[in-house]
Amino acid sequence: MNNISKKRNISTIIILAIVLIVPGFLYIALNKIGSNQYLKLPIYGEKVLTGKMNRKMGREIPDTLYHHVPSLALVNAKGDPTPFLNSDTVVTVVHLFSAKDEGLSKTLLSNLKPVVDRFKNIQKVKFYSISLNEKELNVDLASIQQLYAKDYPNTWFIVRPDSSIFEYVQKNFLIDAHANPDDTYSFSNNYLLIDTEGRIRGFYDINQNKEMERLQDEIKVQLVEEARNNPLKVEKK
Incomplete structure (x- = not known):
């Protein structure tokens, strides 16, 4: 019975760890890797860099005409x-x-x-x-x-x-x-x-x-x- 109880306790700890850790990990991963990413259509025709930089969502993006x-x-x-x-x-x-x-x-x-x-x-x-x-x-x-x-x-x-x-x-x-x-x-x-x-x-x-x-x-x-x-x-x- 003791072995069964220990196994149950270990299983409970693992489940709690998954419940507590995985959502936090996914949140960090989404913010680091996939933040503000959504489908955008291409822009056709000639593109010219102006030499300026625009700051958007904490990142520097080259200004483009x-x-x-x-x-x-x-x-x-x-x-x-x-x-x-x-x-x-x-x-x-x-x-x-x-x-x-x-x-x-x-x-x-x-x-x-x-x-x-x-x-x-x-x-x-x-x-x-x-x-x-x-x-x-x-x-x-x-x-x-x-x-x-x-x-x-x-x-x-x-x-x-x-x-x-x-x-x-x-x-x-x-x-x-x-x-x-x-x-x-x-x-x-x-x-x-x-x-x-x-x-x-x-x-x-x-x-x-x-x-x-x-x-x-x-x-x-x-x-x-x-x-x-x-x-x-x-x-x-």
């Missing part, structure tokens, strides 16, 4: 100016299309609709479908707006530029777009995800499987990052 997409003058289906990337509180999804194209353009518009529907009640997320036809009659945009985006007037904007934007697209969106001799357009089959600072955080190729699911997931990831970085920032309307 990232590729930035500037605002652009766009026009909606009614011919009214539509702001694009002029707010520092909006996460933006954008893609190109041609109002006369029934192929890639139609697919890009159709495949975006479920994503827009998923985030239709989140005013922080905006979607822009930009037609490359800067001289297109507004009636063409109006028909596309009616077909795809009529249920999302505050979220999904069917727009065109007020002048040629090919240089802008190639320089800032980092994708290809150009006019062909036969009055058609060649352009990227990607959607872009742009954060509130105008930085490109994702490219999503419509030809690759499950890219639309990845786009939805990474919009959520970006919203979490924005909330962490700007917990007190009030959205501008």
